[in-house]
Amino acid sequence: MIHNDKRICDGVGLWLENRTDRDWDGLPGLFLDRDGVILEETGYLGRVEDVRLVDGAARLIGWANRQRIPVIVITNQSGVGRGYYDWQAFAAVQSELDRQLQCDGAHVDFVVACAYHRDGKPPFAIDNHPWRKPNPGMIMAVRDQCRLDLSRSVLVGDKWSDLEAAARGGMARGLLVKTGHGVQQAGIPPSFDAGSMGIDIAANLDEALAIFKQETSGASG
Ligand SMILES: [Mg+2]
Numbered sequence: 001m002i003h004n005d006k007r008i009c010d011g012v013g014l015w016l017e018n019r020t021d022r023d024w025d026g027l028p029g030l031f032l033d034r035d036g037v038i039l040e041e042t043g044y045l046g047r048v049e050d051v052r053l054v055d056g057a058a059r060l061i062g063w064a065n066r067q068r069i070p071v072i073v074i075t076n077q078s079g080v081g082r083g084y085y086d087w088q089a090f091a092a093v094q095s096e097l098d099r100q101l102q103c104d105g106a107h108v109d110f111v112v113a114c115a116y117h118r119d120g121k122p123p124f125a126i127d128n129h130p131w132r133k134p135n136p137g138m139i140m141a142v143r144d145q146c147r148l149d150l151s152r153s154v155l156v157g158d159k160w161s162d163l164e165a166a167a168r169g170g171m172a173r174g175l176l177v178k179t180g181h182g183v184q185q186a187g188i189p190p191s192f193d194a195g196s197m198g199i200d201i202a203a204n205l206d207e208a209l210a211i212f213k214q215e216t217s218g219a220s221g
Pocket of ligand 1: 033034035036037157158159180
């Protein structure tokens with residue numbers, strides 16, 4: 001099962017889609033987990049009719065667009081690996097996400113996804129693939145393509161495993177948002193060493209945006 005779609009960069013289980021030709025050298029990136037953060041968590045989201053933006057997603061992404069902060073969607077997609085849906089369905093979901101964001105004048109610059117999982121069906125059955133969060137492989141792949149500055153970058157996730165990937169990628173900040181799995185996750189302490197990465201917990205994306213705005217104005221003041 002080898003795909004010809006150039007976005008499936010290994011022909012099987014890794015999606016790497018750079019939508020811009022901008023030079024990101026030295027810029028900070030905004031990495032966003034998808035399900036439970038910018039799209040409502042439905043459990044293995046593979047159907048266009050189930051695509052619903054989380055409240056505040058377009059406001060946060062639109063703000064980053066205006067600040068010229070690259071926006072990267074970074075998502076584990078074991079649903080592809082388990083055979084619940086395929087890359088074509090993943091692409092259709094992404095197109096619907098793009099369409100809904102576009103209605104509010106917002107856009108995503110980069111999409112990276114990993115379908116490998118220990119319980120996947122061959123050829124997706126790879127345990128602990130370096131790209132699968134909490135491993136930092138997806139973050140490193142984006143950096144290698146665009147040369148953005150991870151030490152100034154931030155990630156928003158609804159699981160501690162998202163933030164662990166950010167910490168291991170050397171990011172400045174990880175923000176756990178209490179949507180999707182986030183309410184449950186916020187009730188347990190993180191099990192990883194965050195090192196020098198700052199951690200915030202926000203009720204929703206509007207609160208996350210307020211935190212980012214405050215830091216941006218603080219940094220320039
Ligand atoms: Mg999630």
